[in-house]
Amino acid sequence: GAGVSQTPSNKVTEKGKYVELRCDPISGHTALYWYRQSLGQGPEFLIYFQGTGAADDSGLPNDRFFAVRPEGSVSTLKIQRTERGDSAMYLCASSLGTGEETQYFGPGTRLLVL
Amino acid sequence: GQSLEQPSEVTAVEGAIVQINCTYQTSGFYGLSWYQQHDGGAPTFLSYNALDGLEETGRFSSFLSRSDSYGYLLLQELQMKDSASYFCAVTGDTGRRALTFGSGTRLQVQP
Numbered sequence: 327g328a329g330v331s332q333t334p335s336n337k338v339t340e341k342g343k344y345v346e347l348r349c350d351p352i353s354g355h356t357a358l359y360w361y362r363q364s365l366g367q368g369p370e371f372l373i374y375f376q377g378t379g380a381a382d383d384s385g386l387p388n389d390r391f392f393a394v395r396p397e398g399s400v401s402t403l404k405i406q407r408t409e410r411g412d413s414a415m416y417l418c419a420s421s422l423g424t425g426e427e428t429q430y431f432g433p434g435t436r437l438l439v440l
Numbered sequence: 441g442q443s444l445e446q447p448s449e450v451t452a453v454e455g456a457i458v459q460i461n462c463t464y465q466t467s468g469f470y471g472l473s474w475y476q477q478h479d480g481g482a483p484t485f486l487s488y489n490a491l492d493g494l495e496e497t498g499r500f501s502s503f504l505s506r507s508d509s510y511g512y513l514l515l516q517e518l519q520m521k522d523s524a525s526y527f528c529a530v531t532g533d534t535g536r537r538a539l540t541f542g543s544g545t546r547l548q549v550q551p
Contacts, residue, residue, distance in 0.1 A: 330482075357537065368444075368527045368541030369483065382538060417482065421537075428473075429539060431482040 328352070330432030332418050338438045339408055347403040347435045349418030355430075356423030358401050360393055363415040363434070375401060376423055408439045442466040444542035446528055451548045452518055460513045460545045462528035470531040472504050472511045473539060478524045486526075487513065515547075523549045 331350045339345050351358050356377055361369035371385040375395045386392075390408075395401040405412055415436050419429040444464045452458040462472070471490035475483040489495055489504035489511060501514040515522055525546050529539040 359538065361539075366543070368529070368544050369539070371538035371540065374538055385538065428485045428488065430485065431475075433482045 330418055330420050330430055332416075332432040332435050334435055335433065336436045336438075338440065340440050341408060341410060343408050343439075345405050345408055345437065347405075347416050347437070349401045349403070349420075349432060351399065351401070351418070351420030352430055354422070355420035356398065357421045357429075358395060359419040359421075359429060360401070360403050361417040361419065361431075363417055369417055372403070405437075408437075410439050413437055413439045442530060442532060442540040444528055444530060444540065446526075446542040446545045448543065449546045449548070451550060453550050454518055454520060456518050457514065457516050458518060458547065460515075460526050460528075460547070462511045462513075462542055464509050464511075464528070464530050464542075466509075466530050466532050466540070468532045469506065469509075472502070473529045473531070474500075474502050474513045475527045475529060475541075476524050477527065477544070483527065518549050520549050520551065523547060 333348045358375045360372040363369040373393050374382040378398045390406045393403045415434045417431050417434045419431045421427045421429045446462045473488045474486040476486050477483045487502035489502050494503045499516045504511040525544040527541045527544045529541045
């Protein structure tokens with residue numbers, strides 16, 4: 327079946343602008359995760375949803391970052407007043423949500439803030 | 441906090457065996473995962489250990505020693521397509537499903 331999809335694949339924006347990144351998880355997966363990966367580093371956790379609710383948002387770096395998952399499927403990561411330091415690959419993953427199971431990653435959105 | 445240490449680079453030849461080590465320091469521990477990532481690609485799950493011992497999946501095996509806070513990924517019969525970055529990642533405790541990743545080991549397989 328279809329894997330995790332993310333759109334757009336690339337996003338270029340200017341400092342101070344608002345951006346939205348979308349994630350469509352694997353069908354039937356109730357758990358959804360956002361990570362951020364800088365070049366040469368491992369992914370860093372941002373936020374985790376179980377269903378519609380954010381079960382753990384401890385990784386969000388500041389209040390410019392926000393994520394929603396209103397119907398328990400698609401999720402949107404929103405970044406306000408973007409800064410150059412926000413430039414990174416943003417990865418979404420999903421899992422069944424029933425226990426300590428495998429997370430399946432999408433191809434990511436590469437964000438560049440000029 | 442949590443931290444993971446793994447070598448930054450490893451080089452090996454086709455057909456050889458390579459071991460990538462990972463040591464971790466965590467405030468809680470539930471399991472150790474391994475992911476493969478090709479340049480420009482998404483991390484792909486390889487293996488998971490929650491209990492001590494060896495897990496084998498085809499050419500890849502993973503080992504965990506909880507008492508030593510140590511694990512490794514073993515890749516056998518290396519192929520050129522195995523050239524990629526390999527990440528170990530810890531799940532801190534049962535209530536927190538977020539993965540904490542190491543910085544990755546870049547494996548280069550030479551002919």
